[in-house]
Amino acid sequence: MSLMTVESGLSPWKIATAKLKRNKLAMFGLFVISILVALAILAPVITPYERDRIDMFKIYESPTSEHKLGMDEMGRDVLTRLIYGARISISVGIVSTIIAVVIGVILGAVAGYSGSIVDSIIMRIVDVFMCFPFFLIAIVIAGILGPSIINLMLISGLLNWPSLTRIVRAEVLSLKHCEYIEAAKALGLNARKIIFKHIIPNTLAPIIVYATLGIARGILIEAGLSFLGLGVEQPVPSWGNMLSAAQNFTTLTTYWWVWIPPGFMVLVTVLSINFLGDGLRDALDPKIIQ
């Protein structure tokens, strides 16, 4: 029929990977994130000191060759705590996103596919959730449940699902009228098979993009709540509660090494994830061919 010589096909995933690889910013983001994740996992091996070791003589010591990023208000090594902080911040981001994705995808798919009254009910719940002032609610819940890492993950996850539900529902609604769904029906496939074989794989692209950006959001929420003292509690370090040192004016003006490193880490991580997320969006969008 044609001049085809290549035997193995180019699947949409392969194309997306190729497109992503061409995007320099996204690859940079991926590189930074990989390093951060590796640091977080290997924290006990690579950190020079124990996480909570206190050296009373070195409180607020400025960076030296021994303590590369200096010491904090309790005489703990900032670099060590920064690396351990990555564990908390990144895992809060990931776990809260998983919670949001699970709830969001299930509710969105059910709402979109079933239509009618179920759809209306789910979407009204989403509407209600969406008009909550997010941070205020988060503060209230954190205040009631008390500060802990688990609570932080739950709060961030539970407040993040509604927008994903909307995305998934819209996607499913448009897919439902695709001719290949109808063709699958004509082949005799039942609803469950159609959802799992045809609908969910085709909604994965926006979900992946949303989830990636959701991790960044989770990290920011962690930082925000911990900064206010409603998130991760001492002595466990997180970038958020390390930043809270900057609430003290003397620290802010004199001891820059205590709060600039965690702030910088939050910035770099969120920025990298956003680069990657934007890259994924372009790569997975079938409309952008070149």
Added chain:
Amino acid sequence: MTEYILEANNLKKYFPIFGGVFSRVEGYVKAVDDVTFKIRKGETFGLVGESGCGKSTTGRTILNLLKPTGGSVTFNGKVIFDVENKHTLNKKETRALRRNMQIIFQDPGSCLDPRMNVASLIGEGLLEHGLAKKREIMDKAVELLELCGLRGECVHRYPHEFSGGQRQRIAIARALALAPKFIVGDEPIAALDVSIQAQVLTLMQELKEKLGLTYMFISHDLGVVKYFCDSTCVMYLGSIVEQASSERLFSNPLHPYTKCLLAAIPKSNPRETKERIILSGDVPSPADPPKGCKFHTRCPQAKDICKDTVPLMKEIATDHHVCCHLY
């Protein structure tokens, strides 16, 4: 005695129009309104009409892809559904039916799942119906692709790597996988280029002869129908206005609408002089069809009776039915 593979009696499909705050049903779009026809075994049955006349809806309703509002369809001597007598098939029977009736869609770009390769697209139905085991799929897919004029090596490729005409061939291969007896082609060549149209039509013709298929061919293009179909139905606003063998219909059209349609085909040669019957206006909305004969608002030969009495289908000659007060 001719054998009929499919009989549709008084088929109706209404789509509700929702309105108001509480999504109440405010009216119906009568997409298919009391349509009766019979398709002979082994023939190509054409259904022509302008957009919105309900021809695609008819095709999908007889396949049970849309829930019928009224009427009955008998396939191969078996009643598929009969709304008035509350007869429907159970799940098992429906599945068995799917094997025998397939559909090819208009847009080859959207009727194939973009995330599946050709082998799994073709194999999907085979696996579903237990007609082949997983490891046989590949051979079967290659065989079907080659039957449809594509190279067998393409089985690992994805739909976006093919041109429109090739995708339509894949869609045909997929429909054929279940060895159906009856295929509905819903404007299968309308989205293709002229030279590719001829190729796909030739393929469909060859397959029909080779596999003994029966087609229902839905199209808006009278030229294609004239060439391809054995008998033809003309639809207007959800109703059949004329039905005859293609030869008769094109040489001796009776219904004013059929005449207008034929007159509206562009010339095949610049020298040809054609008598034109230019219709005024557009097709009325099927949500609010005119009373009486639905065509009377645009009909050049409308009489008073057309405005309030619905004409009945009359057999003018053997196998030539027309629905008009003139006859």
Added chain:
Amino acid sequence: MPEALLEIQDLVTSFKTTSGLQRVLDGINLSLRRGEILGLVGESGCGKSITSLSIMRLLPQPYGFIENGKILFNDKELTDLSIPEMESIRGNEISMIFQEPMTALNPVFTIGNQIEEVLDIHQDLKKRDKKEKCIEMLKLVGLPRAKDVYNEYPHQLSGGMRQRVMIAMALSCEPRLLIADEPTTALDVTVQIQILELMKSLQKDMNTSILLITHDLGVIAEMCDRVAVMYLGKIVEETTTVNIFDNPLHPYSQGLLNSRLGNIQKGEKLICIPGMVPTLSDKPQGCFFSPRCSKCIDRCKTDMPELNEVKPGHKVRCWLYVDEDY
């Protein structure tokens, strides 16, 4: 003696893609006389729409650009004009009708508003005159209740009526050249013939030249004086409409004519062009049509023939007609 209104010389239009520059138009030569309807016919991807966008200088930015060649309109070189100069020509001296009447009109403005907008840009009329002119145009294109339509929105009109509005808009400044890009493809047969008849009669009244782009040879037979057949960015045959139907020379034109189903008897075998249109990045060696051509000779596989005038007013790009005195 009607001189050429539009003269395209060696037009090369390219698109920037990740795999390098791709020539979408590869040396187009066309001339359109005053008061003439010229058809441009070809399959999808042959560059017929890009030709019209090149003339209008409306190529998709930033990918498309005119690499080479001249477009002379009324002895003005369009490729050299500045953007404001070009804007004063668009809609005024050259207007365009698109395929999709649904998307070509802005859904949030009334029909009157949209036609007046065109008049505003190119003509200096008083408010009342504008409205009068508008309604006059709507009547001209055969819309019943023109006064009501003036105040209506696009969604209140059917496809055929919308296309009439588009024509009214395009003709409101009495352009010398109207480019119609598949004007009836999205319409039903009975409406298509209405629109074609309308365009024909308006063309006669206003003596506008029309460049009609279509894939449908029936529309060509219906409307055009002359035809150019395009294949993969090149013109392969150019002659009068009567000639192309009676005596097509290029194998591709012959194939296209044979592929029409209207005048083949039932049961007769279709003669189709084998294979499919190659992609632009994968253009064949020699004559672009050679892999699909049934009359291909050795020379076709290595060299691209020129567009030669083999008979007065009949140009063909094919080796079959080069050496013989045809």
